[in-house]
Amino acid sequence: xxxxxxxxxxxxxxxxxxxxxxxxxxxxxxxxxxxxxxxxxxxxxxxxxxxxxxxxxxxxxxxxxxxxxxxxxxxxxxxxxxxxxxxxxxxxxxxxxxxxxxxxxxxxxxxxxxx
Amino acid sequence: xxxxxxxxxxxxxxxxxxxxxxxxxxxxxxxxxxxxxxxxxxxxxxxxxxxxxxxxxxxxxxxxxxxxxxxxxxxxxxxxxxxxxxxxxxxxxxxxxxxxxxxxxxxxxxxxxxx
Numbered sequence: 131x132x133x134x135x136x137x138x139x140x141x142x143x144x145x146x147x148x149x150x151x152x153x154x155x156x157x158x159x160x161x162x163x164x165x166x167x168x169x170x171x172x173x174x175x176x177x178x179x180x181x182x183x184x185x186x187x188x189x190x191x192x193x194x195x196x197x198x199x200x201x202x203x204x205x206x207x208x209x210x211x212x213x214x215x216x217x218x219x220x221x222x223x224x225x226x227x228x229x230x231x232x233x234x235x236x237x238x239x240x241x242x243x244x245x
Numbered sequence: 246x247x248x249x250x251x252x253x254x255x256x257x258x259x260x261x262x263x264x265x266x267x268x269x270x271x272x273x274x275x276x277x278x279x280x281x282x283x284x285x286x287x288x289x290x291x292x293x294x295x296x297x298x299x300x301x302x303x304x305x306x307x308x309x310x311x312x313x314x315x316x317x318x319x320x321x322x323x324x325x326x327x328x329x330x331x332x333x334x335x336x337x338x339x340x341x342x343x344x345x346x347x348x349x350x351x352x353x354x355x356x357x358x359x360x
Binding site: 233237 | 294342
């Protein structure tokens with residue numbers, strides 16, 4: 131079984147300040163972990179993914195995330211928020227198990243950027 | 246990344262009618278496509294997984310006679326909402342992948358409103 135908990139349903143930060151979106155996971159198998167971003171009425175865009183290589187993963191638009199097995203966490207960070215970062219962010223887990231393609235989504239974190 | 250296109254992006258239909266949503270992989274052949282449903286301010290819930298040329302696998306609680314999925318070719322899957330009712334109003338998103346253990350690419354979604 132696998133599950134994802136996004137600890138904050140809504141995060142607000144000022145433009146130019148750091149962003150932290152928190153995600154904890156559980157998985158019966160070694161996990162693949164992903165962060166996706168969704169702008170209003172749009173599909174999902176992959177920001178970054180962890181698949182058992184380097185624990186610090188760099189993604190697009192300046193985002194990065196660190197896989198911490200001991201804490202079962204995969205928090206998303208960005209040093210300086212931009213207005214265009216305002217969106218919904220989903221943390222997603224998939225077992226690193228050949229043939230298991232099922233993605234389990236967190237409930238999402240809405241990021242608001244204050245001008 | 247690869248492109249997945251959904252059509253239409255928005256549709257309004259009358260209660261009792263059927264609506265077909267298309268999901269196309271534009272620049273790759275998708276052996277597997279997934280259909281998700283997203284309620285307002287909620288996460289994505291997997292409805293079904295379809296493999297080209299075979300019957301879709303539905304998640305528990307999803308009515309297969311209500312949500313007909315056809316994956317007739319490697320570039321096209323369709324979701325037909327039959328005898329639609331207002332409670333079927335939702336945002337439907339598809340995703341597609343080339344083969345096992347590769348990244349899934351998401352369409353831009355279809356907002357269905359049943360009046």
